[in-house]
Amino acid sequence: MAQAALPKSSLTVTSAPFWHCGRTLKGMMTDTLIALTPAMAMAVYQYGYHAVEVLAWAGLAAVLAEALAQKIMAREYTADDYTALVGGLLFAFMLPATTPGWLVCIGSALTILLGRMVFGGYGMSPVCAPAVGWCVMTISWPDLIDINGMLLNWDLVHPLSELKYFGLEAVAGLSLPSLMLGQNLGALGAEQSLMLLLGGAYLIARKQLRWYIPVSFLLGVFLTAQLYHLIDPQRYAPPLFHLFTGGTMLAAFFLMPYPSASPVWRTAMLLYGLFGGAVLIIIRTYGIYPDGMAFAVLLANMFTPLFDLIQPKPFGGR
Amino acid sequence: MMKPQLHTSVEIKDTLREAPLPSLVRIPIEPLHKPVVKKKQLVSCGQVIAENPAKGPHGTGYVHATIDGMVEDILPQAIVIGPPPAPKEGEEPPVFERPEPMADIDTYKGEALCRLLLELGIDTGKFRPSRTLVINGLNPEPGVIVSELLLKEAKPILERGVELLERAIRPATVYLVVAEDKKTSLYSCTVVTSTDRYPHTIDPLVVHKATGAERPDDVDVISISDLYRVGRVGQTKLPLVEAIVTVGDGVYRVATGMPVRELLDATDTPHGKGWQVALDGPMRGEPLCDLSVGVPENCTAITVVQEGLFPQVGPNPCFNCGECVLACPAGIQPGMLSRFVEFDLVEETRSRHIAACLDCGMCAYVCPANRPMLQYLRLAKQQLAAKDAQLAECRLSD
Numbered sequence: 241m242a243q244a245a246l247p248k249s250s251l252t253v254t255s256a257p258f259w260h261c262g263r264t265l266k267g268m269m270t271d272t273l274i275a276l277t278p279a280m281a282m283a284v285y286q287y288g289y290h291a292v293e294v295l296a297w298a299g300l301a302a303v304l305a306e307a308l309a310q311k312i313m314a315r316e317y318t319a320d321d322y323t324a325l326v327g328g329l330l331f332a333f334m335l336p337a338t339t340p341g342w343l344v345c346i347g348s349a350l351t352i353l354l355g356r357m358v359f360g361g362y363g364m365s366p367v368c369a370p371a372v373g374w375c376v377m378t379i380s381w382p383d384l385i386d387i388n389g390m391l392l393n394w395d396l397v398h399p400l401s402e403l404k405y406f407g408l409e410a411v412a413g414l415s416l417p418s419l420m421l422g423q424n425l426g427a428l429g430a431e432q433s434l435m436l437l438l439g440g441a442y443l444i445a446r447k448q449l450r451w452y453i454p455v456s457f458l459l460g461v462f463l464t465a466q467l468y469h470l471i472d473p474q475r476y477a478p479p480l481f482h483l484f485t486g487g488t489m490l491a492a493f494f495l496m497p498y499p500s501a502s503p504v505w506r507t508a509m510l511l512y513g514l515f516g517g518a519v520l521i522i523i524r525t526y527g528i529y530p531d532g533m534a535f536a537v538l539l540a541n542m543f544t545p546l547f548d549l550i551q552p553k554p555f556g557g558r
Numbered sequence: 559m560m561k562p563q564l565h566t567s568v569e570i571k572d573t574l575r576e577a578p579l580p581s582l583v584r585i586p587i588e589p590l591h592k593p594v595v596k597k598k599q600l601v602s603c604g605q606v607i608a609e610n611p612a613k614g615p616h617g618t619g620y621v622h623a624t625i626d627g628m629v630e631d632i633l634p635q636a637i638v639i640g641p642p643p644a645p646k647e648g649e650e651p652p653v654f655e656r657p658e659p660m661a662d663i664d665t666y667k668g669e670a671l672c673r674l675l676l677e678l679g680i681d682t683g684k685f686r687p688s689r690t691l692v693i694n695g696l697n698p699e700p701g702v703i704v705s706e707l708l709l710k711e712a713k714p715i716l717e718r719g720v721e722l723l724e725r726a727i728r729p730a731t732v733y734l735v736v737a738e739d740k741k742t743s744l745y746s747c748t749v750v751t752s753t754d755r756y757p758h759t760i761d762p763l764v765v766h767k768a769t770g771a772e773r774p775d776d777v778d779v780i781s782i783s784d785l786y787r788v789g790r791v792g793q794t795k796l797p798l799v800e801a802i803v804t805v806g807d808g809v810y811r812v813a814t815g816m817p818v819r820e821l822l823d824a825t826d827t828p829h830g831k832g833w834q835v836a837l838d839g840p841m842r843g844e845p846l847c848d849l850s851v852g853v854p855e856n857c858t859a860i861t862v863v864q865e866g867l868f869p870q871v872g873p874n875p876c877f878n879c880g881e882c883v884l885a886c887p888a889g890i891q892p893g894m895l896s897r898f899v900e901f902d903l904v905e906e907t908r909s910r911h912i913a914a915c916l917d918c919g920m921c922a923y924v925c926p927a928n929r930p931m932l933q934y935l936r937l938a939k940q941q942l943a944a945k946d947a948q949l950a951e952c953r954l955s956d
């Protein structure tokens with residue numbers, strides 16, 4: 241009855257505003273995947289099938305872990321917005337290419353479960369999920385994701401370990417282009433500095449990422465490293481070395497700006513980036529890990545609520 | 559997917575077009591209006607059909623018939639006027655006596671002029687005496703080109719409006735805010751240029767631009783459409799019976815109360831299944847579920863948007879990206895506020911400055927999660943206002 245009474249040319253009624261800038265979560269994640277592609281290609285070029293295997297296991301385990309958690313939580317499945325896939329791939333980027341498959345799966349699942357689902361889902365966690373996954377792995381199976389130990393088959397050196405254990409002379413021979421192109425030992429994706437920089441630039445150009453956090457983070461790394469370098473040029477590496485080794489670029493463009501774990505106001509974002517960059521160099525200088533990138537990210541995440549207290553005055557308020 | 563433009567200023571090439579006179583109108587009325595006509599009564603264009611019972615000089619204007627015809631129905635929100643009945647054989651067709659022009663309008667001043675304007679259908683609630691008056695000459699929203707077209711095409715009427723207003727409320731200063739590339743002036747106004755990018759075209763931000771104060775108490779702001787209505791009454795010396803409405807690329811003079819469907823048909827604008835239609839602009843407009851609604855006199859545009867052009871809004875969770883915070887001209891956190899509303903913690907939004915919200919809709923425009931942000935914020939403001947009203951009532955009855 242009621243249906244028959246409806247006029248034939250019924251309207252679609254939504255609420256204002258009727259326009260939208262067109263950005264969606266899925267679009268952001270698709271662009272992130274595109275931004276990660278050059279680094280993935282370089283990783284595959286360097287480590288061959290090993291890299292493919294690690295990336296594939298990580299992506300699969302992340303998507304399945306998310307689906308499982310959503311089934312238990314009686315939520316809608318959201319695998320089609322690619323957030324889990326991106327989370328898993330970012331986690332894989334921090335592993336050595338020969339990590340055993342079972343470990344990749346556990347780590348990737350923990351990235352999603354501990355880094356995200358326990359807080360309620362994507363965008364609700366106060367910490368960067370891939371960094372959480374990597375920290376759990378590093379503490380639980382330090383030998384199996386140790387970059388030097390797992391990549392003995394390659395006759396190359398890991399720049400940050402060399403710097404930590406053998407001093408500045410050990411890395412003096414490494415040229416900047418070789419660091420940028422990831423031609424040294426390192427985590428499979430994080431070491432591809434130039435490709436990650438390109439990917440980050442693509443995200444900023446597509447307006448999927450604001451420049452505040454990446455630029456201030458890189459500036460923080462540069463300034464802190466420069467400060468140490470000025471104190472003792474014989475002991476501390478120059479800033480460009482730190483910018484293009486380890487996970488600096490991965491942290492700058494993909495981990496530090498993790499949406500829910502970073503501040504939202506402009507000033508707060510700039511301070512957060514500078515702080516994260518400084519913490520990264522301090523951990524690299526004094527910490528027990530050669531590259532404490534994920535720890536630096538998590539530590540900066542913990543300070544996000546504090547930075548977010550720096551707010552502008554609301555319009556017309558006092 | 560279309561990427562919409564937020565710049566509102568356009569080069570005006572067109573002139574003001576005339577929409578055909580409808581045979582039936584639904585003239586919107588406010589709850590405070592008291593209808594003064596009966597069903598089946600013959601009314602002529604310009605005749606008062608509903609009064610504002612308040613006696614003061616400042617308030618909502620009277621409502622007038624906009625066509626000659628017969629009152630078909632009196633509803634709480636509208637008075638329907640249809641065509642007069644066909645005369646029976648041998649009978650004279652009905653004669654409609656239009657009201658006489660108010661020839662002595664120029665002898666009125668001050669509150670008497672305000673009262674006269676009110677009786678001629680102008681909403682004089684915005685015109686309070688001895689204040690700074692800001693005329694917002696920017697197009698209100700992207701795609702709504704009424705203001706700039708009127709500034710170019712109807713300057714004598716606008717100047718007549720300024721003259722009448724100066725006589726009615728004697729403002730200390732009159733500012734006219736226009737887009738940067740528009741070289742225009744109006745009578746004795748001080749011209750201020752501003753960016754034409756939405757949301758900088760909305761009233762509180764325009765006042766801030768003109769006077770440098772955020773939400774000052776002693777400044778009134780009116781739009782070019784408001785000014786045009788005053789000028790039009792001053793020019794014709796007759797009651798206000800028309801609205802100036804943007805439809806598509808054109809701006810039309812429309813009889814108040816013309817059904818939206820008829821206006822869309824007359825301007826060859828697509829509508830129907832798969833189209834969303836709204837009164838006013840695309841950012842703050844009021845969605846329509848019924849196209850027989852009449853065009854209100856303060857309507858600036860009919861917005862028509864094809865379904866599927868933009869991502870669909872839904873009850874999606876916020877993922878804290880912070881885009882709304884950066885887009886918000888009021889400097890508040892719409893994402894956080896919307897979550898308080900979502901989880902029924904409306905009271906919490908008070909301390910987080912929901913009162914600063916300017917209702918511009920930018921948060922929903924940029925939201926990548928496609929949340930109905932503006933609705934959440936409006937809901938919160940409405941619930942808080944209702945609570946306050948209840949509290950005030952309790953205190954009064956004590």
